[in-house]
Amino acid sequence: MPLEAGERPVLRRKGLTRFADDRPRPPLASDSERFGCPPAGWRRRLHTVIFEADTRAGLAFDIAVIVAILASIAVVMVDSVQPLAQRHGRLLAAAEWGFTALFTLEYLARLASVQRPLRYVTSFYGVIDLLALLPTYLAAVVPEAHLLIDVRVLRLLRVFRIFRLTAFLSETAMLAEALRASARKIAVFLSFVLMVVLVMGTVMHVLEGPANGFTSIPMAMYWAVTTMTTVGYGDITPKTEVGRLIASVMMLLGWGVLAVPTGIVTAEMTLARRHNSRARRCPACDTAAATDTARHCHQCGARLPAFGRRTA
Structure with missing residues (x-):
């Protein structure tokens, strides 16, 4: 890929190019770009609801999923209390199987609404979604496995993406990069x-x-x-x-x-x-940002670009 004017590559390894002016990496690909968005039809509409939280229907769907996750975790916690389990055992079991059926349908809908389902299955959230389903089915063979249903709490990590908490996402990415x-x-x-x-x-x-x-x-x-x-x-x-x-x-x-x-x-x-x-560099005087939270240049006072955006 040709370099833009003024760019000076200083390291190239395994397709990675780093620049002497420390420009930020390009923003991460969205779910639609990674998993593929169907061009039209019911799969396209389903994809909009499931994977695009910036729409009203998508936000409502994600909030409903989070409420269902919290409710299913509460059922597991109540079921671990012996007096309550003995008194309401059938009701708790029916509720758990109901949540499992709901999450199974959701998982299948996610697979049906993308063009590259295998890439979704092997993604971070895809693995978590699958792990959230397995304990209930395994409990039919190994009764103790139903306690592993609490792994569903990991699905709540989507709350950062659903509500666009970009500050949390950037800090999480920074921590992951430091660990790597x-x-x-x-x-x-x-x-x-x-x-x-x-x-x-x-x-x-x-x-x-x-x-x-x-x-x-x-x-x-x-x-x-x-x-x-x-x-x-x-x-x-x-x-x-x-x-x-x-x-x-x-x-x-x-x-x-x-x-x-x-x-x-x-x-x-x-x-x-x-x-x-x-x-981040000032678009007016090309001075580097003083801190990662700075909004204006400390030299000329011009407004700094947001993270992930290139300066002109």
Whole structure:
């Protein structure tokens, strides 16, 4: 794809081009662009209602779905209370199957109203919609599975898109980008932690032995994990002086275990926030925005473009 005048590519890898002037990435594709919108007919009208919350019918549909999700979660919570379950068991079961049938029809309608249903099925919200249906059907085989119906609460993530809470969406995207950028650093750190757990677990198994509850290396590793995470259930405790010294060191080390990943993600979020600030430039004097929340240029006072828009 040819570059526009004034653009200077500084990195090109796997189709990604980054520019020296730190221009923002193009806005994410809408559901209609990703999954395909039928050109006409009843599928087109159904697509407008289901996937386009900016219409009156679409907003009403999404609000109705959210109310149904909340009601179905309330049914599961009430069903977990034994006195209420014994008294209203049939009513609660009928309500749950009714909600499941409703959500099944909704899921099938979503598949019918897009041109690329497989892409929707494998998308984030598509997977959540499917997971929200499976527990009820699995409960027919495994009764305990009906408690997993609370996974439907994840479907409430759509509330951010339905009501156009763009501030929440931008912060969520920033957090996701920070987690992706810090994934390798965290993986290296966790590998180090696992090595420490393995070594300390082996040492404690040798020092304490089965007589003090350290019956095997995996059991000693379990103790090491609960100690480093400062949980300390107390079901296994060292009895020797050396074992207690090692336990004290691991407890202090646990503070670092909690702090290091937090610092890594925080640093990446700071970089992402700075990038967002630099990505917007004043259309009048070409000065970078001072902060990510600035609305006007701090140099000339001109109004800054919104996130995701290119300057002229």
